[in-house]
Amino acid sequence: MEQPDSFYDWEQNFKKKAKVKKPEPREARILNSIDLPHNFFKRYLELWKSENMKNER
Numbered sequence: 001m002e003q004p005d006s007f008y009d010w011e012q013n014f015k016k017k018a019k020v021k022k023p024e025p026r027e028a029r030i031l032n033s034i035d036l037p038h039n040f041f042k043r044y045l046e047l048w049k050s051e052n053m054k055n056e057r
Contacts, residue, residue, distance in 0.1 A: 030038040
């Protein structure tokens, strides 16, 4: 059996680790099926349409 290096190390084996709480976002973002925020995807589509769907006369 492996001996701990010090009393402190031995004592740490019995203590539970504190759970790190992740901060929750202020506003829950709606993600679509490809994991992009909904508003980002809408703006991207609008930009794409304006650039690629121009009527060429």
